[in-house]
Structure formats: structure tokens, C-alpha cells
Amino acid sequence: MMRKPCRVLLLTPDAGLVRAVSDTGLEAWTLRGAGTATASGGQGDVPPERTLTDEDPARTLRDMAADVRPGHGIDFVLCGGDAEPALLDVLRELGPSPARTGAWPPDKAELRRLLGEGPAPRPAAADDDPAPVCxxxxxxxxxxxxxxxIDWPDSRARFREAEWGDVRETVRGALDLIGHESGGMRTSVALTPTGPRPVEMVGTPFLVASLGAGTTR
Known part of the structure; x- marks a missing residue:
């Protein structure tokens, strides 16, 4: 029996976000108001059959979370900070509270300890010049x-293809290390002679809420 792919409802479905969801093996869906040509932020590459339409998208989102509309099959809801205010308000209500998830972000000293950064602001290259950072x-x-x-420094333009995989896995490992499970993050990575090394992590305005089976609000 084939397992249903995890469905993610994107409230700001720009093309880059849709591509990232698909590349991770998730299924992108979107929600828009009836009579509107596109959802906030554009439809990206979400096909019409995965587009939910309703007169009141915010109400639809609340109904999904409360299981008033069972069978939707949506597991998570994700949006950036530029979504419609009414949708952002609902998503903030649905998102986990700090009391359940612990304090985030950790203070800078603790984050430096976790990342092994040490006292230097960024690792140095062999010639003692600061290592380039992506x-x-x-x-x-x-x-x-x-x-x-990935925003690459100009000095590494010709190395991008070779380093892309190493940087990706380094960042994913760092996110696992600090226990980051939900929301956006920008990670600065020093491209040292011995390999990529995270030196700073800053949260970005992405909100995520679970609408999986058994969700109640």
C-alpha cells in the first residue's frame, strides 16, 4: 500500500518555497479566497487540483484545525510574514506556544557553544584572512x-556546485543539533579550508502549524 505524502498548505506559495517543499518529498497545497486570481504571495507552481478555494480562507483554516472539515488531509500549514493579516492571526493561534517548545532562540553564548564557534567571530583561512561566508x-x-x-560570496562563485551538498548537510546537521523543528532560519556558514562551519543562526519570519490527525485547538 502506497503511503500518502505529507501535505503542506502554503499560504505564501512563491515558486522557491514550492520547489523546496517538493524537493524534500512533501506535497504542496495552497489556499485562496474565492474570486481572487492568486493567493497572497502568488501561486508559485502549485497545480490547480491542489488549490483550495473558499470565500473566507481564515475561517477555512480554523475549521481544518478544529476538524470541522475532516478529510482535508493537510498535515502542516506554512507561511511567510507577508501573508494576509487574517491568515497570519489564525496561524499564530494554531502555532505551538513557547511554553510547549522551550525558549527560542537560545542565547548567543549557548548557540556559540552548540556550534563550537569559540571566541573568534568566524574561522580564518590558511592565510589568516577571514574565511568567506555564505x-x-x-x-x-x-x-x-x-x-x-544559498547566498554565496562572490569569491566562491566557481566552487558553488562542488560545495553545495556539503553546505546543505552542514546546515541540516546544525539545525538538528540545536533542536530546531519549526520555522525559518538563516545560517551563516564559513567556507573554511577544512570544510563548511556554521558561525551564526538567526530566525526568519516563517510560521508553521500542525494540522495532522488528532489536531485540536
């Missing part, structure tokens, strides 16, 4: 880390 944007859903983008 910035990696990710969003995490239920502990799965989706790669959105």
Missing part, C-alpha cells in the same frame, strides 16, 4: 529542513 535560508517543518536559498 548565508543559507531554510524553513523547518516537523523537524524536516527545507533549503530555500
Amino acid at each position: 548565508h543559507v535560508d531554510t524553513v523547518s517543518i516537523g523537524g524536516m529542513h527545507l533549503l530555500l536559498d
Whole structure:
């Protein structure tokens, strides 16, 4: 029996986010108001058969969470900070509270300890010049880390293809290390002679809520 793919409802379905969801083996869905041409942020590459339409998308979202509309099959809801205010309000209600998830982000001293950064702001290259740094944007859903983008320094342009996989796995490992399971993150990674090394992690405005089986609000 084939297992149903995990479905993620994107409230800001830009093309990059849709691609990141698909690359991680998840199924992207979207929600828009009836009579509107596109959802907030654009439809990206979500096919019409995975587009939910309703006169009141915010009410639809609440009904899904309360299981008033069973059978929707949506496991998670994800949006950026530029979604419609009414949808953002609902998602904040559905998201886990700090009391259940613990304090985030950890203080900088604790984060440096976890990442093994030490006293230097960034690792140095062999010639004592600061190592070039790339910035990696990710969003995490239920502990799965989706790669959105890597902003490479100009000096590493010709190395991008060779280093991409190492940087991706380094960032995913760092997110696992600090226990990050939900929401956006920008990780600065020093490209040292001995390999990529995370040196800073900053949260970004992505909100994630679970709508899986048994969800009650």
C-alpha cells in the first residue's frame, strides 16, 4: 500500500518555497479566497487540483484545525510574514506556544557553544584572512529542513556546485543539533579550508502549524 505524502498548505506559495517543499518529498497545497486570481504571495507552481478555494480562507483554516472539515488531509500549514493579516492571526493561534517548545532562540553564548564557534567571530583561512561566508535560508517543518536559498560570496562563485551538498548537510546537521523543528532560519556558514562551519543562526519570519490527525485547538 502506497503511503500518502505529507501535505503542506502554503499560504505564501512563491515558486522557491514550492520547489523546496517538493524537493524534500512533501506535497504542496495552497489556499485562496474565492474570486481572487492568486493567493497572497502568488501561486508559485502549485497545480490547480491542489488549490483550495473558499470565500473566507481564515475561517477555512480554523475549521481544518478544529476538524470541522475532516478529510482535508493537510498535515502542516506554512507561511511567510507577508501573508494576509487574517491568515497570519489564525496561524499564530494554531502555532505551538513557547511554553510547549522551550525558549527560542537560545542565547548567543549557548548557540556559540552548540556550534563550537569559540571566541573568534568566524574561522580564518590558511592565510589568516577571514574565511568567506555564505548565508543559507531554510524553513523547518516537523523537524524536516527545507533549503530555500544559498547566498554565496562572490569569491566562491566557481566552487558553488562542488560545495553545495556539503553546505546543505552542514546546515541540516546544525539545525538538528540545536533542536530546531519549526520555522525559518538563516545560517551563516564559513567556507573554511577544512570544510563548511556554521558561525551564526538567526530566525526568519516563517510560521508553521500542525494540522495532522488528532489536531485540536
